[in-house]
Amino acid sequence: MTLKEILRKTFDNGYNFAFLDEGAKREIRRKILKAVAIPGYQTPFGSRELPIARGWGTGGLQITLSIIGTGDTLKVIDQGCDGSVNAVNIKKFIGRVTGVKTTTDTNKASIIQTRHRVPEEIMTEDQILILQVPYPEALRTVEPEETETRRMHAEADYSRMWLYLYEDIVRFGEISIGARYPVAVNGRYIMDPSPIPRWDIPKLDRADTLYLFGAGREKRIYAVPPHTEVKPLEFEDYLFRVEDFGDARCRRCGSCDTFLDEIIDDETGKRFYQCSDTDYCDRRTVDGTGS
Amino acid sequence: MGYVAVRGGEDAIKCAEKLLRYQRLRGGARPLTVEQIEGQLYLAVDRVMGEGSLYAPELAALAIKQAVGDTMEASFILRAYRTTKQRFCCSIPETTKEMRIVRRISAAFKDIPGGQLLGATSDYTLRLLDFDLKDESPQEMRTFIRDVSDIAREGNIPDTFPKVVEILRQEGLLVERKDSIDDRSISDIARQSMTFPESRSGTLQAMARGETGGLLLLAYSNMRGYGDIHPTIGELRVGFVPLKIIHPHTGEPYTVGEVRVTEAEVIARLDVEGETQKFTMGYGLCFGHNEVKAISMAVLDRAMQARKPEMPSEKQEFVLSHIDGIESMGFCNHYKLPHYVTFQSDLDRLRKVKEIHDTEGNLKKNL
Amino acid sequence: MKSGEDHQTVSLLTQNIFRLLLDAISRPGRIYEINPAAVGEWDCPVPGVFGNGDSFLLPVLMTLLDKEVSFYVTGNKGTVQEMAEITGAHASVVRDADFVLVPHEAKSKVILEAKRGALQYPDEGATIIFCVERVCEGIENRPCIRLKGPSIADMQRLSITGIDPETFAHLMLINGAFPLGVDSFFVDMEGRVAAIPRSTTIEEVKEWAT
Numbered sequence: 001m002t003l004k005e006i007l008r009k010t011f012d013n014g015y016n017f018a019f020l021d022e023g024a025k026r027e028i029r030r031k032i033l034k035a036v037a038i039p040g041y042q043t044p045f046g047s048r049e050l051p052i053a054r055g056w057g058t059g060g061l062q063i064t065l066s067i068i069g070t071g072d073t074l075k076v077i078d079q080g081c082d083g084s085v086n087a088v089n090i091k092k093f094i095g096r097v098t099g100v101k102t103t104t105d106t107n108k109a110s111i112i113q114t115r116h117r118v119p120e121e122i123m124t125e126d127q128i129l130i131l132q133v134p135y136p137e138a139l140r141t142v143e144p145e146e147t148e149t150r151r152m153h154a155e156a157d158y159s160r161m162w163l164y165l166y167e168d169i170v171r172f173g174e175i176s177i178g179a180r181y182p183v184a185v186n187g188r189y190i191m192d193p194s195p196i197p198r199w200d201i202p203k204l205d206r207a208d209t210l211y212l213f214g215a216g217r218e219k220r221i222y223a224v225p226p227h228t229e230v231k232p233l234e235f236e237d238y239l240f241r242v243e244d245f246g247d248a249r250c251r252r253c254g255s256c257d258t259f260l261d262e263i264i265d266d267e268t269g270k271r272f273y274q275c276s277d278t279d280y281c282d283r284r285t286v287d288g289t290g291s
Numbered sequence: 292m293g294y295v296a297v298r299g300g301e302d303a304i305k306c307a308e309k310l311l312r313y314q315r316l317r318g319g320a321r322p323l324t325v326e327q328i329e330g331q332l333y334l335a336v337d338r339v340m341g342e343g344s345l346y347a348p349e350l351a352a353l354a355i356k357q358a359v360g361d362t363m364e365a366s367f368i369l370r371a372y373r374t375t376k377q378r379f380c381c382s383i384p385e386t387t388k389e390m391r392i393v394r395r396i397s398a399a400f401k402d403i404p405g406g407q408l409l410g411a412t413s414d415y416t417l418r419l420l421d422f423d424l425k426d427e428s429p430q431e432m433r434t435f436i437r438d439v440s441d442i443a444r445e446g447n448i449p450d451t452f453p454k455v456v457e458i459l460r461q462e463g464l465l466v467e468r469k470d471s472i473d474d475r476s477i478s479d480i481a482r483q484s485m486t487f488p489e490s491r492s493g494t495l496q497a498m499a500r501g502e503t504g505g506l507l508l509l510a511y512s513n514m515r516g517y518g519d520i521h522p523t524i525g526e527l528r529v530g531f532v533p534l535k536i537i538h539p540h541t542g543e544p545y546t547v548g549e550v551r552v553t554e555a556e557v558i559a560r561l562d563v564e565g566e567t568q569k570f571t572m573g574y575g576l577c578f579g580h581n582e583v584k585a586i587s588m589a590v591l592d593r594a595m596q597a598r599k600p601e602m603p604s605e606k607q608e609f610v611l612s613h614i615d616g617i618e619s620m621g622f623c624n625h626y627k628l629p630h631y632v633t634f635q636s637d638l639d640r641l642r643k644v645k646e647i648h649d650t651e652g653n654l655k656k657n658l
Numbered sequence: 659m660k661s662g663e664d665h666q667t668v669s670l671l672t673q674n675i676f677r678l679l680l681d682a683i684s685r686p687g688r689i690y691e692i693n694p695a696a697v698g699e700w701d702c703p704v705p706g707v708f709g710n711g712d713s714f715l716l717p718v719l720m721t722l723l724d725k726e727v728s729f730y731v732t733g734n735k736g737t738v739q740e741m742a743e744i745t746g747a748h749a750s751v752v753r754d755a756d757f758v759l760v761p762h763e764a765k766s767k768v769i770l771e772a773k774r775g776a777l778q779y780p781d782e783g784a785t786i787i788f789c790v791e792r793v794c795e796g797i798e799n800r801p802c803i804r805l806k807g808p809s810i811a812d813m814q815r816l817s818i819t820g821i822d823p824e825t826f827a828h829l830m831l832i833n834g835a836f837p838l839g840v841d842s843f844f845v846d847m848e849g850r851v852a853a854i855p856r857s858t859t860i861e862e863v864k865e866w867a868t
Binding site for chain 1: 304621624
């Protein structure tokens with residue numbers, strides 16, 4: 001398709017390229033630049049309503065729509081899966097209002113929008129990962145009021161967060177936080193990495209890729225720029241640990257170094273495992289690198 | 292295998308959409324026209340326009356039809372449509388002094404300048420199911436309209452009414468708000484994220500597009516006792532206000548249409564230290580005819596002036612963060628999306644904690 | 659009023675420029691080039707904002723500025739009215755400006771007064787756009803600055819000519835109390851762009867050639 005054709009096609013739908021009006025995009029873009037300049041800081045933005053419901057990825061979607069261009073190739077995943085209903089829905093919508101190429105191949109995508117996972121494949125500096133965020137405030141667990149959490153961030157007063165972790169250890173003998181594990185960015189801001197599993201946290205640290213986080217309902221954008229330190233909160237004697245799958249392997253590709261979904265077989269009731277990143281698993285299966 | 296089988300969801304989405312339409316049409320009743328909704332379910336239309344924050348009766352009616360009668364969903368559709376529209380200009384700020392009134396009451400005074408005007412209301416009607424409505428015929432409708440044309444004629448209603456609260460203001464009995472709105476700095480919550488403390492214009496905007504039920508809940512909690520506002524309705528008006536803009540060529544004010552609104556001014560007492568006792572006012576205004584919303588908004592506006600906010604309805608951040616129906620509905624529904632990755636992650640922690648617990652238990656047993 | 663198609667073309671061009679600015683601020687000190695063909699298509703009302711040689715500035719301004727923001731231009735007052743008309747942004751005093759523009763060769767001392775944001779809202783700090791003669795990758799032992807900090811793998815050298823040599827000392831001072839500070843873009847005459855966000859530490863200024 002030529003540029004003119006793409007333009008005509010999207011404009012004929014009655015909507016602007018990438019759906020959002022230019023004013024909205026400019027505002028979101030300005031806020032993205034600020035978010036990148038202040039790693040881990042939650043930048044407020046005038047979140048727009050979209051034809052997709054609040055809480056269903058509208059923050060991530062507004063970032064994607066504001067940065068995407070005709071030269072991009074888009075991938076959208078939910079729970080690591082390209083075929084998940086919500087991912088398909090979002091991808092279809094972006095495709096319709098931009099005409100961009102879409103893919104399921106992590107390596108071929110220039111923009112990946114995701115919910116709850118970071119792809120297994122190590123991403124490059126030519127790619128951007130956009131994470132959908134339900135709760136942008138990592139401190140919300142210990143303080144419900146925004147005015148107060150803002151003060152805590154302003155003064156880097158994180159004592160209550162540390163106390164929370166300490167009490168958790170006293171009660172459970174381990175830090176019991178599963179997903180949404182709080183991290184410190186660049187030694188300054190405590191940040192909610194979105195509900196990704198702990199497995200994905202190390203991938204944020206000093207990566208080649210730019211990570212952008214969008215919370216549509218809570219109207220916040222934040223970022224982890226490339227080569228920026230991201231450290232999970234931990235104590236010397238109680239270290240952060242990723243999920244432990246024991247000696248489980250993916251039933252399809254045989255992988256034992258990926259995040260696995262635990263599945264209960266309908267008929268036998270037996271438990272088995274499968275890669276959560278379906279694209280990674282598919283390619284390993286086709287390559288024959290699986291067992 | 293539940294969610295895993297959801298791959299290839301495109302077909303599933305298409306079928307779900309078809310089924311939804313099928314569900315609406317399967318009964319075989321004659322299709323509902325948008326005109327019927329706009330004309331005969333106008334309170335639903337008004338509510339959707341308010342919560343969708345777009346004054347467009349026909350589009351709101353269409354949204355109600357599309358949402359199969361769910362006003363929250365309809366407001367969401369309308370709000371999503373609104374965001375795609377370019378803003379040409381801002382209207383000129385208007386007082387409601389020039390309002391073309393169709394209903395106007397005051398609970399504060401028995402007689403008010405201009406008089407009480409009951410207008411169209413079901414307030415004093417016995418709420419008995421009206422079985423006659425089951426078989427309303429066009430012939431009957433025409434006869435009825437002809438018979439009541441005298442009552443409905445607006446000819447004997449004055450063009451404008453004086454404001455009831457003006458009486459108190461002139462007497463110096465009303466506390467003047469320090470945070471009244473400056474025309475030059477009206478915030479726009481559709482374009483800037485709210486920050487707390489939010490400006491008065493931002494606060495009123497957020498409430499004007501808030502969900503009726505949400506506003507009512509919070510206002511009710513205050514009236515009932517989780518708070519201390521005992522409101523008196525100084526004045527409640529329903530009517531039409533002109534929408535004026537600056538004409539782009541002449542530079543003169545130009546009326547482009549009129550908007551139906553409901554306005555409530557509630558009065559509550561306030562002790563002022565070192566001064567005489569005065570009244571304070573809470574203000575509510577919303578699109579369309581929606582009295583519950585306007586009154587709730589006014590009560591909350593007053594409640595949030597509390598000097599030491601303690602109750603939920605007195606805390607600005609609490610109120611403004613939870614009244615948007617489109618946001619709360621979306622977030623509530625999002626829990627239907629798969630969460631198996633986070634669940635797996637939690638499962639891992641739970642098993643680990645249990646393992647530690649069991650090991651410790653065994654150790655103690657062996658001691 | 660622009661036709662639909664023109665409007666859409668502008669939409670794609672600003673997207674293009676924005677991505678370049680995003681790359682630049684994500685990787686401080688690295689050079690990114692605006693495609694001249696892209697600017698050629700621009701229905702540009704004035705050839706340069708501050709005169710000839712800064713034809714790449716306008717697309718950058720169109721990408722970032724609109725009626726929601728304010729700007730300040732150091733020195734060159736003649737262009738303020740024009741800029742307001744083109745972008746829709748309103749002129750303000752430097753203390754309140756969301757964007758501060760420093761024309762080619764202009765003294766940059768005034769940026770010391772620019773907004774640095776509040777601790778609660780550091781994003782309110784200004785964005786400074788410098789028009790310069792040339793930005794290029796710094797070479798060791800040549801006049802250049804060394805940048806360190808998040809977003810930089812090890813260390814990044816950057817060389818800029820046609821800029822007030824005091825600029826970097828000013829920026830070091832302004833950005834000394836992270837997260838407060840300003841974020842800077844440098845746009846050169848041939849469309850090369852580099853950025854120094856507030857998170858970046860300017861480590862060393864080698865004797866600067868003026």
